Amino acid sequence: MTAVAPLSATERTTLGRRKIRAVTERSALYAVLDEALICHLGVLREGAPLVLPTGFGRDGDTIYLHGSTGASSLRLANEGIDVCVTVTLLDGIVYARSINNHSMNYRSAVILGKARPVLDPEAKTHALKVITDHLAPGSWEHARDVNAKEFAAVSVLSLDLAEASVKARAEGPDDSPEEIAANLSWAGVLPIRTVYGDPEPSADLIAEFPVPPHVLNRAP
Amino acid sequence: MTAVAPLSATERTTLGRRKIRAVTERSALYAVLDEALICHLGVLREGAPLVLPTGFGRDGDTIYLHGSTGASSLRLANEGIDVCVTVTLLDGIVYARSINNHSMNYRSAVILGKARPVLDPEAKTHALKVITDHLAPGSWEHARDVNAKEFAAVSVLSLDLAEASVKARAEGPDDSPEEIAANLSWAGVLPIRTVYGDPEPSADLIAEFPVPPHVLNRAP
Incomplete structure (x- = not known):
């Protein structure tokens, strides 16, 4: 178990950039993973990189990936x-006051690894429960279980959070004292948020179903 | 120029998944690229894939990437x-009515390429103007120009949109007729949107600047 260990800072996961803070608390890694809805999975195919968006979920120091994405090219050895x-x-x-900043x-x-x-x-x-709980919390209890045929058809990958890094930038513009004193233009931050709209019931619902709480009250 | 050509559908960019629509209009590629704020850049480093988020911009059938991201590992040959x-x-x-759907x-x-x-x-x-216009439309005109030292320090990559694919899913749950008739649970879509919050002026602004229109009125 490495649950309480700080993030490893191997050379591979160290990206030297000015003003980007390297975060070393493992809890920060968990927080980023748990908030994001998707990940981008990079693999090698025929010697070239391939990056695909995919669903995932975290349990402790393991993430699980929905292996169907681009699966035709992912011949996974054990x-x-x-x-x-x-x-x-x-x-x-x-x-910032300057284009460059x-x-x-x-x-x-x-996260790097096998x-x-x-x-x-x-x-x-x-x-599958971990991935479902991440994508759609509450659905594992609400929706029909995975049957044997579906279970056989789906593939899931696991990846340990052994070699991982977290970067964060959470501050205002990084202009020089001279630039600030020159006072020539506005500077600041325009916040970005991900929000959910109103649930849209499926057109083929036969009876009038109320939107269940796990959908209606979902917070980003 | 391939501006009016449909998207190439090489074997490398064909990802076979059920119910995911492959989009072949080049305008759809432009629309996705122009709406997204960042991309994920996959490269090969020491034989393993590395994926980094980075800013970019599009001009015609070329995208430009901010090359500083993880640049220490990207030794770019001409x-x-x-x-x-x-x-x-x-x-x-x-x-969906079932977990599996x-x-x-x-x-x-x-997008694949060199x-x-x-x-x-x-x-x-x-x-640099294309990247700035994408990240912060209006800033190229509003903020201080890139000076010679900054210009020398920054690196930019270009990538042709020659080999690209677009996938889209934009529909309700894909349950079977039997599942729909069984009518056992709610089904529908919870929309996701990216929105901007109120601009946050930098704490070190000396004079009272009004937030300029290119920030104040920016629409996602």
């Missing part, structure tokens, strides 16, 4: 394949 | 390096 899973939350556009506020996590297929039925059921 | 640039817009969570509505673009450094000063200035 020993796993090298992947990079990146999760990004955009928090704001940073307007324009930036973004964001939180991002980069993704492995989850084959054991009990572990796979657990992984 | 002939370019293989990259995958993926852009994803999340539009909704799809709640839960999904997301989204639009995504995957990213090349933009070295010619005039082309690099243009690329």
